[in-house]
Amino acid sequence: MHKILPVILYQLTACLFIEVVIIAKLVVMGDSITQGWDGHKQVDNPIPNELGKLAGFDKVENLSVGGTTMTGSKGLPSQVRSVNFADYDYALISFGTNDYWQQSESLQDMQNGLQQAINKMREENPKIQILITTPIQGWENNTNSLDQKNTMGVSQSDIDDMILSVARLNNLKVNDWRNNPIVTSDNYKLLLGDQMVHPTQATMDLMANRYFQAFFNGQKVTINQDDQPDNPSEPDHQPVVLEMASVSGNWLGTFNDNFQKIFQALVDYSTDDNRSIEWQKKDFKMLNRGTYVYLVKTFELIKQVVDEFLGSEDIYDDNFDEVNNSGIIVPHTLIVAELIEIANQNFKKLQNIIGSIQQSY
Incomplete structure (x- = not known):
């Protein structure tokens, strides 16, 4: 020491805490990808639903709204305000796609919005497990590289790096799609429903399974019973x-x-x-x-x-x-x-x- x-x-x-979690609950905040839009229609089994089945969650609340960003009016701040995190055991954050395409935010604005959301979650529930993922690569507007800058001077890789930095700072579990990506330059026209950014149902299922492995090591969520006092x-x-x-x-x-x-x-x-x-x-x-x-x-x-x-x-x-x-x-x-x-x-x-x-x- x-x-x-x-x-x-x-x-x-020193305070004594006794916590018994009876059922495991997951809340998801994100954009159209976690909402379940495949580029043409809303799918029957969005990523949060499939992840909930794989990991054995008793309840999955999906707050995702299409077209939203980390600081947008219906994005992360709005979604965070709409829920009491004391009611959940896990929270998944999945933003970044629109933050790049809409070209309206600086990287610092994104980081501040993300950090403020994390702070609020932990204020309401210090025990909550926060999970975060980088966005999958997109090819909208003829973009063909993760390093290509938008009009704000921000690349998709810049956003990914920022998310990883915030995750490290807050000791969060993080999934980085740049490591062994499912969607690549060779297959995106097949795996994305609009051939630009929105995954098909089959691709969403693959993404949910990746989250299951990355966040839960492929194991079902178990009941957490901690009857030991915190060590002051x-x-x-x-x-x-x-x-x-x-x-x-x-x-x-x-x-x-x-x-x-x-x-x-x-x-x-x-x-x-x-x-x-x-x-x-x-x-x-x-x-x-x-x-x-x-x-x-x-x-x-x-x-x-x-x-x-x-x-x-x-x-x-x-x-x-x-x-x-x-x-x-x-x-x-x-x-x-x-x-x-x-x-x-x-x-x-x-x-x-x-x-x-x-x-x-």
């Missing part, structure tokens, strides 16, 4: 997600929310009870000298604690490169736009570092 300087921030209270001495490994601040928003509030998440994560991974570093949250309405001093000292404190930890422990990133220092920049500016830009860069670095620490724990 890694040792770092403990941060005295909260009094943590161990962190729950829930990914730390830091929000990006904006000039038009409550950026000081965002800063403080992120500071609390960072310090709480450091508390979770502290084992040395002999030393402490104190930090106290302060609320400000505007940027003035007092706010400036508070922000500088807070970033200095975070940099000190994280750098000391990284200097004493072997932590590696997703590329298996050793992380030796945080790279945090302490902002020394009273220009709001510059301050926010520097802070957001720090928050991105810290989110990745904390994720690497959690994986190494």
